[in-house]
Amino acid sequence: DAGARDVRLISRDLPAPSPLAAEILSARPYTFLDDAPLEERRTQAVLNRRWTDPQSTDDLGALDAEAIQAVRDEAWPAPTGIDEMHEALMSLACITDAEAQANPHWCDWLNALADSGRASRLQINTEQSLWLALERLTCVQAIYPHATLLPPLEALPGFDEAWEPDAAVLEVIRARLSAFAPLPLQAIAEPLGLPAARVTQALADLEREGYVLRGRFSPGATQEEWCERHLLARIHRYTVKRLRREIEPGALQ
Structure with a gap:
């Protein structure tokens, strides 16, 4: 009630400020008739674009597809x-068989490591197997206690501590997410042959640690995705760089 000077404030948690709030929070340089440098105008243009361009609120978190692919290529071992x-x-x-076969020479090198007793292959079910280093033996075996190890190996001294199954799942997912860009739950669970509920619990634990973030990061994503936070920060930097290149002033002719 403006006449009675009665104002009620309602708090809302939103992914980004509204266009009106954005204008107030980051008033454009010419609002105060100052001579703000060109760099400041460009920065504001990049920031404002994130909440004026999206067609829906689901698009607010979307990142550049080329930036995602670039970080995916950088994070994957070579x-x-x-x-x-x-x-x-x-x-x-x-490492799954599919991942090994998709990379040149990996199968040969993994077989060579197995022949020298530095790695082995764990048959987790009738259709899936995982390659693992000898140092990771007890951790991975804690997840698949009935899996067959070929060739059979014994854990090294110093790497033979017992693992709780839930802690082992957490460690394996933590390690694998360090080499992937945003992935949906199914793409994380299926290569490991694990139930979605078990992987969801591990991801929730990693989220509480601040190790991963969830959202719909890929353009057009329809499922919730998970990404290691440092990789996500790098993708965001690459996305902002691309936006800045798009509005970079042309050379005077």
Whole structure:
């Protein structure tokens, strides 16, 4: 009631300010008739675009597809030999057959590591198997206690501590998400042959730690996606750089 000077404020948690609120929060340089530099005008144009362009609220979190692909390529290991293949196997916790076959020389290097006793292949069901480094043996076996290990190996001293199954799932998903761009739940669970509910619980734990973030990050995504926060920050930086390039002033002719 304006006449009675009675104002009621209602708080709402939103993904971004409304266009009106944005104008107030980041008043354009010419609002106060100052001589703001060109860089400031460009920065405001990039920021404002994020909430004026989307067709719906679902689009507010969408990032550039090229930026996502660039970070995906950068995050995925690119070993050049057997020793680097072993390091990649350690960092990912485990590698599926499909992932090995999709990368040149990986199958040969993994077989060489198995022959030297540094890696093995865990048959988790009739159709799926996972490659793992010897140092990850007890962790991965805690998730699949009845899986067959070929060739059979014994854990190394210092790497033979017992793992709780839930802690092992958390560790494996943490390791694998460090090498992927945004992924939906199904794409995280299926390669590991794990139930969606079990993976959802692990992702929720990682979210509470601040390790992963959820949202619809890929353009056109219809499912909720999960992404490691440092990779997501890099994708966001690349997206902003692209937006800045689009509004960069042309050379004077």
